[in-house]
Amino acid sequence: MSAIQQWFLDFGDSFHQAFIEDDRWLYLVQGLGNTLIISFFAVLLGIVLGFLIAIVRSTYDREGKLKALNGKHKFSNGILKFLNGICKIYLTVIRGTPMVVQLLIIYYVILVSVDNKIFVAALAFGLNSAAYVAEIVRSGIMSIDVGQFEAGRSLGLNYRQTMVHIIMPQAFKNVLPALANEFIVLLKETSISGYIGLTDLTRGGDIIRSVTWQPLLPLLAVAAIYLVLVMVLSFGVGRLERRLRNNER
Amino acid sequence: MSGSGEVLISVDSLCKSFGEQTVLNGITMEIRRGEVIAIVGPSGCGKSTFLRSLNLLEQPTGGTITFEGTDITDKSVNIDKMRQKIGMVFQHFNLFPNHTIKGNIMLAPVKTGLISKAEASRRADGLLERVGLLDRADAYPSQLSGGQKQRVAIVRALAMNPDVMLFDEPTSALDPEMVGEVLELMKQLAKDGMTMVVVTHEMGFAREVANRVLFIDDGQIQEENTPAEFFANPKNPRLRDFLSKVL
Numbered sequence: 282m283s284a285i286q287q288w289f290l291d292f293g294d295s296f297h298q299a300f301i302e303d304d305r306w307l308y309l310v311q312g313l314g315n316t317l318i319i320s321f322f323a324v325l326l327g328i329v330l331g332f333l334i335a336i337v338r339s340t341y342d343r344e345g346k347l348k349a350l351n352g353k354h355k356f357s358n359g360i361l362k363f364l365n366g367i368c369k370i371y372l373t374v375i376r377g378t379p380m381v382v383q384l385l386i387i388y389y390v391i392l393v394s395v396d397n398k399i400f401v402a403a404l405a406f407g408l409n410s411a412a413y414v415a416e417i418v419r420s421g422i423m424s425i426d427v428g429q430f431e432a433g434r435s436l437g438l439n440y441r442q443t444m445v446h447i448i449m450p451q452a453f454k455n456v457l458p459a460l461a462n463e464f465i466v467l468l469k470e471t472s473i474s475g476y477i478g479l480t481d482l483t484r485g486g487d488i489i490r491s492v493t494w495q496p497l498l499p500l501l502a503v504a505a506i507y508l509v510l511v512m513v514l515s516f517g518v519g520r521l522e523r524r525l526r527n528n529e530r
Numbered sequence: 531m532s533g534s535g536e537v538l539i540s541v542d543s544l545c546k547s548f549g550e551q552t553v554l555n556g557i558t559m560e561i562r563r564g565e566v567i568a569i570v571g572p573s574g575c576g577k578s579t580f581l582r583s584l585n586l587l588e589q590p591t592g593g594t595i596t597f598e599g600t601d602i603t604d605k606s607v608n609i610d611k612m613r614q615k616i617g618m619v620f621q622h623f624n625l626f627p628n629h630t631i632k633g634n635i636m637l638a639p640v641k642t643g644l645i646s647k648a649e650a651s652r653r654a655d656g657l658l659e660r661v662g663l664l665d666r667a668d669a670y671p672s673q674l675s676g677g678q679k680q681r682v683a684i685v686r687a688l689a690m691n692p693d694v695m696l697f698d699e700p701t702s703a704l705d706p707e708m709v710g711e712v713l714e715l716m717k718q719l720a721k722d723g724m725t726m727v728v729v730t731h732e733m734g735f736a737r738e739v740a741n742r743v744l745f746i747d748d749g750q751i752q753e754e755n756t757p758a759e760f761f762a763n764p765k766n767p768r769l770r771d772f773l774s775k776v777l
Contacts (some may be wrong), residue, residue, distance in 0.1 A: 302568060428622055431617075432620060432624035432625075432626070432683075434587065435614075435616070436613065436638035436642075437610050437690060438642060446546075447626050447637075450628045451628050
């Protein structure tokens with residue numbers, strides 16, 4: 282028997298052992314499902330919370346100091362200053378500590394009584410992602426020429442209308458690549474969910490490794506699935522970017 | 531002075547400082563309905579800051595601005611409502627790149643609830659027709675020349691049916707061959723009786739179209755006169771110096 286034939290036979294055995302025997306592929310399917318669920322809800326939470334933080338921070342940067350100088354709207358200005366302070370602390374803590382540690386703290390310390398690990402993980406990753414989304418979106422808002430803002434206000438639009446119809450759409454388009462990058466990072470970072478005993482994609486592959494004592498195939502399969510997910514995500518964002526750009530040229 | 535119309539804007543002892551630096555140092559003047567006022571002065575003299583104070587894009591640090599009987603520097607005034615009646619045109623056009631030309635014009639009238647979408651659409655078509663850009667209604671601002679952009683910016687402000695129009699160096703960012711088309715539109719506006727306050731370096735426009743010309747330097751109105759007197763018999767030595775440089 283030639284070496285090549287032998288290799289194929291061995292590979293067949295390994296493949297069978299890793300994925301077919303005892304329906305072990307189900308670990309990957311279940312893990313992939315959990316990874317997708319966690320990522321999806323984390324992205325949602327990250328976007329919503331991130332945009333809110335970004336708006337508070339940029340509103341404060343643009344308006345707060347100005348109003349403070351004139352002593353105008355003292356009360357609402359005080360609230361804005363307070364919110365901005367909270368946001369800054371939040372960003373500092375979240376961006377200054379490792380994601381794994383945050384996940385462990387939320388699971389073992391803060392949400393001790395919650396049994397749903399997927400919920401805990403989605404919450405933890407969402408809270409983490411929000412901090413990065415916030416800074417990305419804020420940079421996008423600040424990158425828009427102040428003349429756009431003034432033009433909107435000079436026409437009689439209020440602050441909110443100007444943000445919604447003029448500033449945000451432009452800011453969003455500018456930061457789309459950075460946002461996509463953040464979500465790719467988030468998707469891959471969910472691979473630490475195993476730390477709280479959750480079977481995500483990575484953990485699923487690792488379980489197969491530990492029962493079969495065969496590291497190569499299950500881990501390669503896990504890597505390949507992540508790669509495909511990221512490529513699909515990048516492709517989708519690329520299309521969205523082109524569509525948004527076509528609106529202008 | 532000219533102007534028999536009612537007083538539209540009345541500025542009293544207007545001051546503005548950025549930290550230590552005083553930009554406006556007590557400006558008092560009146561703008562009557564139907565008047566065209568040109569404001570000239572050396573760069574950094576505060577003329578743009580003065581114009582931008584009139585719709586509170588700059589917050590004055592002292593004095594009052596009364597627009598149609600309302601003191602708009604009062605904190606309790608809804609400034610958004612006031613700004614709907616005060617159109618502004620910027621040096622750099624500031625069209626919204628994420629909206630079409632027509633979208634730029636329709637946005638504010640619709641979103642502020644001034645008129646319905648259908649009516650805004652008709653109004654936008656009429657305004658674009660007036661400036662000869664109806665065929666570019668669905669184009670985006672990046673597809674227009676500078677002169678076209680500024681004409682759109684002017685009719686965008688007009689779409690709100692303002693009582694006064696503020697122009698902040700509207701031709702300074704234009705290529706020379708496009709200055710004419712914008713000035714022509716402004717002349718038409720003036721002829722139609724629009725109240726206009728124009729910060730400009732176009733002395734020809736000031737001489738030809740304005741009812742009154744103001745010279746601002748060091749944050750104060752140094753001289754104020756009819757264009758004929760202003761250019762023929764400047765009294766203030768600084769104005770004489772300024773005119774000798776620009777004419």
